[in-house]
Amino acid sequence: MAMVVTEPCFGCKYTDCVVVCPAECFHEGQSMVFIDPEECIECWACVSECPTESIFQQDEVPEKWHDYISLNREMAEQCPKISEKQAPLCQ
Ligand code: SF4
């Protein structure tokens, strides 16, 4: 069961999450990051690194953010991988 990045990530991109991922699952969209569900090994390392608590296990994504489950899958296919920390877009 993969992890899913949800709405609080939008506009942030602190990217604390990407550096701890051992499987390079993260992809960089314009305003947030996405996790490739095919690559996530469910190690939970990223969850506690995210300062905005954006990352949930797929089964635990709050109802209002269920669209993010398919969005992560779709956007991970389209966006380039990111595995190094970047300066935040806004704080
Ligand atoms: S640390 Fe959290 S808010 Fe920041 S890019 Fe990663 S998932 Fe998004």
Ligand code: SF4
């Ligand atoms: S749970 Fe582990 S493998 Fe999955 S995205 Fe987070 S850090 Fe990467």
